[in-house]
Amino acid sequence: MIPADIRKDFPLLSEVCYLDSAATSLSPEPVLQEMLEYERRYRANAGRGVHRLAQQASQKYRDAHEKVRKFIHAQEGELVFTRNSTEAINTVASGLPWQNGDEVITSLVEHHSNLLPWMRLRDRQGIDLRLLTPGPDGTLDPSALEAVITKKTRLVAITHASNVLGNVVPVGEFAKICHDHGALLLVDGSQSVPHIPVDVEQLGCDYLCFSGHKMLGPTGTGVLFMKNPGLEPLLVGGGSIEQVTAAGYTLTGGYERYEAGTPNISGAIGLGRAVGYLEALGMEDIQRHEQDLTRRILAGLAGIGNVEVFGPGPAGDRIGVISFTIRGLNPHDVAVMLDGEADIMVRSGHHCCMPLMQHLGLADGTVRASLHCYNTIEDADLLVDAVRKIAGDWER
Numbered sequence: 001m002i003p004a005d006i007r008k009d010f011p012l013l014s015e016v017c018y019l020d021s022a023a024t025s026l027s028p029e030p031v032l033q034e035m036l037e038y039e040r041r042y043r044a045n046a047g048r049g050v051h052r053l054a055q056q057a058s059q060k061y062r063d064a065h066e067k068v069r070k071f072i073h074a075q076e077g078e079l080v081f082t083r084n085s086t087e088a089i090n091t092v093a094s095g096l097p098w099q100n101g102d103e104v105i106t107s108l109v110e111h112h113s114n115l116l117p118w119m120r121l122r123d124r125q126g127i128d129l130r131l132l133t134p135g136p137d138g139t140l141d142p143s144a145l146e147a148v149i150t151k152k153t154r155l156v157a158i159t160h161a162s163n164v165l166g167n168v169v170p171v172g173e174f175a176k177i178c179h180d181h182g183a184l185l186l187v188d189g190s191q192s193v194p195h196i197p198v199d200v201e202q203l204g205c206d207y208l209c210f211s212g213h214k215m216l217g218p219t220g221t222g223v224l225f226m227k228n229p230g231l232e233p234l235l236v237g238g239g240s241i242e243q244v245t246a247a248g249y250t251l252t253g254g255y256e257r258y259e260a261g262t263p264n265i266s267g268a269i270g271l272g273r274a275v276g277y278l279e280a281l282g283m284e285d286i287q288r289h290e291q292d293l294t295r296r297i298l299a300g301l302a303g304i305g306n307v308e309v310f311g312p313g314p315a316g317d318r319i320g321v322i323s324f325t326i327r328g329l330n331p332h333d334v335a336v337m338l339d340g341e342a343d344i345m346v347r348s349g350h351h352c353c354m355p356l357m358q359h360l361g362l363a364d365g366t367v368r369a370s371l372h373c374y375n376t377i378e379d380a381d382l383l384v385d386a387v388r389k390i391a392g393d394w395e396r
């Protein structure tokens with residue numbers, strides 16, 4: 001059970017009904033306090049100096065790494081901090097030693113950040129790119145992968161949960177197929193890690209990326225898990241070296257190898273605190289709470305005549321992302337009305353998933369309500385009532 005009083009940790013919730021957590025979540029006061037503490041009391045660079053502030057900052061930065069590593073059950077040395085999921089995916093795309101004829105398989109469900117890096121590889125390095133087609137509700141069947149994977153498939157890059165339709169992809173089954181064919185699996189956990197328990201050991205993936213700002217952490221923080229850290233780093237420079245001479249350099253091991261330049265220190269410390277906050281609530285409880293609210297919203301929207309809801313039904317394996325349209329209204333107009341008339345914040349448009357929208361025939365996209373642990377039954381009912389009013393469907 002999620003205690004109702006956590007809402008006091010998110011002061012914005014007294015002003016608005018926030019249903020846009022798939023875009024970015026709110027950060028609770030303890031996360032903000034932890035970041036301020038760094039800024040006020042021990043601000044110094046991490047991993048470099050020896051004075052006491054530098055040592056404290058370095059220790060807190062390392063602690064943050066540890067907390068996030070344990071949160072997804074990764075081993076030491078398997079986790080790197082990035083700016084966001086996008087940077088993590090680009091690190092994999094640019095860091096693997098691609099060869100002519102390599103194939104990459106991804107899907108039409110992907111966020112642009114898990115599509116463009118592969119398209120660029122296709123255009124620049126001639127890899128063969130294949131896209132799996134989802135079912136009408138966004139579901140991706142492992143048999144679709146089985147049908148196209150070959151010995152040449154180097155990598156499969158697939159989302160764990162759709163940021164448009166909310167469906168959870170059975171990535172564990174994808175992992176098995178990949179490994180039977182000698183292919184690597186990258187899982188985009190941007191929408192799963194913040195909402196459901198994720199254990200990289202159980203998933204069996206080779207890479208997992210996620211963004212701190214969607215899991216109560218600060219913007220500018222992200223994570224790349226690598227089962228076998230062997231990628232060429234995206235950046236080289238200060239902080240990532242073992243030895244530099246006038247003639248050349250040797251890179252260091254560990255996460256520092258991949259984190260050249262001064263990192264987002266307060267952000268990392270905030271992310272570590274966010275993970276602690278989520279753990280204290282319990283990821284199973286967060287998942288259950290969001291599922292209950294999702295079912296309530298889906299049931300409510302199903303009773304409104306002019307509304308069409310996309311994605312799996314209430315019984316499907318899904319997260320709290322609900323996409324819908326109101327017949328005759330542009331999704332952006334609906335979002336503006338929800339804001340103006342009911343202080344409800346939702347996302348509208350293509351959600352950085354244009355190919356999926358084209359596939360679904362939704363030229364203007366959808367309205368998307370997305371949940372996090374701080375949402376309540378009152379939020380769910382407020383949304384349904386406001387949509388009913390906008391849809392002008394009082395009779396039903």
Ligand SMILES: Cc1ncc(COP(=O)(O)O)c(C=O)c1O
Nearest residue numbers: 084085086111113163188190211
């Ligand atoms: C599924 C998915 N992948 C990747 C991203 C990109 O995340 P970021 O913008 O934090 O890099 C998002 C963001 O919405 C997403 O939902």
